Amino acid sequence: MNTTTATTSPASGRVPPHSVEAEGQILSACLLDGPDVLGRCLNSGITPTSFYVQAHSLIFDRLQSMLAEGKSIDLAVLAEELKRTRHLDEVGGYAYLTQISRLAPTTAMATYFIEKLTELAALRDTIRAATAIVEGCYSYTGTTVESELGPAAARLMSIIAGQGEKTEAAWGDVVKNAEENARTLCSKDSTPRRTVSLGWQALDVEFEPMRPGQLVVIGARPSVGKSSLLRPIAYGAARAGQHVLFVSLEVKPASIAMQFAATSSRVGVRRLPTAHPLDQKDFRDAVASLRGLPITVSDSRRSLAAICAKARAMHSRRPLDLLVIDYLGLIEDCDRPAKGETKASAIGRVTKGLKRIAMELDCVVMVAAQLNRLSVTEANRQPRLSDLRDSGDVEQDADKVIFIHRPDTDPDACDSAQPDTASPADVPTFFVNLIQAKGRDDGTGIKSMRFVRETASFAPRSTTHHHHHRHTSTTGRN
Numbered sequence: 001m002n003t004t005t006a007t008t009s010p011a012s013g014r015v016p017p018h019s020v021e022a023e024g025q026i027l028s029a030c031l032l033d034g035p036d037v038l039g040r041c042l043n044s045g046i047t048p049t050s051f052y053v054q055a056h057s058l059i060f061d062r063l064q065s066m067l068a069e070g071k072s073i074d075l076a077v078l079a080e081e082l083k084r085t086r087h088l089d090e091v092g093g094y095a096y097l098t099q100i101s102r103l104a105p106t107t108a109m110a111t112y113f114i115e116k117l118t119e120l121a122a123l124r125d126t127i128r129a130a131t132a133i134v135e136g137c138y139s140y141t142g143t144t145v146e147s148e149l150g151p152a153a154a155r156l157m158s159i160i161a162g163q164g165e166k167t168e169a170a171w172g173d174v175v176k177n178a179e180e181n182a183r184t185l186c187s188k189d190s191t192p193r194r195t196v197s198l199g200w201q202a203l204d205v206e207f208e209p210m211r212p213g214q215l216v217v218i219g220a221r222p223s224v225g226k227s228s229l230l231r232p233i234a235y236g237a238a239r240a241g242q243h244v245l246f247v248s249l250e251v252k253p254a255s256i257a258m259q260f261a262a263t264s265s266r267v268g269v270r271r272l273p274t275a276h277p278l279d280q281k282d283f284r285d286a287v288a289s290l291r292g293l294p295i296t297v298s299d300s301r302r303s304l305a306a307i308c309a310k311a312r313a314m315h316s317r318r319p320l321d322l323l324v325i326d327y328l329g330l331i332e333d334c335d336r337p338a339k340g341e342t343k344a345s346a347i348g349r350v351t352k353g354l355k356r357i358a359m360e361l362d363c364v365v366m367v368a369a370q371l372n373r374l375s376v377t378e379a380n381r382q383p384r385l386s387d388l389r390d391s392g393d394v395e396q397d398a399d400k401v402i403f404i405h406r407p408d409t410d411p412d413a414c415d416s417a418q419p420d421t422a423s424p425a426d427v428p429t430f431f432v433n434l435i436q437a438k439g440r441d442d443g444t445g446i447k448s449m450r451f452v453r454e455t456a457s458f459a460p461r462s463t464t465h466h467h468h469h470r471h472t473s474t475t476g477r478n
Helices: 020-032 034-043 054-068 075-085 095-100 110-138 145-160 172-187 201-207 228-239 253-265 270-275 276-289 304-318 343-361
Strands: 215-220 244-248 296-299 322-326 364-370 398-404 428-439 445-452 459-461
Touching: 020 034, 020 054, 020 095, 020 110, 034 054, 034 304, 034 343, 054 075, 054 095, 075 095, 095 228, 172 296, 172 364, 201 428, 201 445, 215 228, 215 343, 228 244, 228 253, 228 296, 228 322, 228 364, 228 459, 244 253, 244 304, 253 276, 253 296, 296 459, 304 322, 304 343, 322 343, 343 364
Parallel strands: 215 364, 215 398, 244 296, 244 322, 322 364
Antiparallel strands: 398 428, 428 445, 445 459
């Protein structure tokens, strides 16, 4: 497999720059360690169109789809998938796949070949953009040079700046978009379209709703309620008709559905066996109401690459509004950093990847994160942004950072203690503060709420725990 380069337009009959060797090595490395190598490819901006050889493009496209669908990255599975999509013969059959799989004995050189492939793809993009400029000059119609050559020139400059095929928007379009935003904000309904609610109107007023392209981090020490805050936000978005992907790395999808129902019916899962029959009916009705919601709950996508591939696959069928990940530390890239990589740098790489996918898909990405040990050992003080600094670049990459803090005492109950060890019967709800410590363009703020222990859900501060126990008798309503 030889590397061929060219310096002129394809119209001249010269072969565009490409490397069959690099493409084959990358595909071979993908078959050796799919999640890791595919993840590095996706993080580098490699797509099926980055491959010059059509067969390689088809193979990479199928590998991405396999990753998104949670299938094993394996030669036999790849062959079967290509056969199913009627592309096996087109790529050279099983014999060619076997030849590809034997090219790379290890993945040690994968990074080198990924960089090589990215460079060559950029060169081909440059040739196409430059050719478009030349053709535009020859076919100039006498309007304006800017209108004739502007788009192609902008694309060429973006390639040179390292943006691949992404074309920068013309300034006129940017201003038009800003004017539309201004009109929306000045209208009676000042909430821009496609924002994602934080679940409660009071929080949207205090912190502002989440907007497409944002990375939102929910930070707290263990067992304070990160997951319990993520779930109703995802459920509420789906109820509002928004397309949601919820990645659960600790809890099975069926358990997530049960928690959705508990929040909706205000009947705790643990109380179900002894609950009043009407409460049980309310819970079953709440479960049934989940059918048809535009939400996917996944517990099999544990690497950044797999999560992003799943999000892209869902987005290709219907624009994704919200991607929720519970939680950051359990993503494989963070939990088991690559060789020679620190945990902090691995987390930083992941948060940058999540911010990129938010921008690429124009959706909200919301992820829970643990705080560092100091926030726990220093007398349960209120969290601050510095508590995220041991976790890569979370603070820097996030557009919003919302902390959950449970003080030692409850000001709504004469400053009585609210320890974790208290029984739900004695302390049915906890007083908590939600703190927006960072809000890019949204500012900061604080909002007090109550955490209802029976249903593991949040409620407005004015809501008492009695509101969540409508039926106590097993034979009739009170």
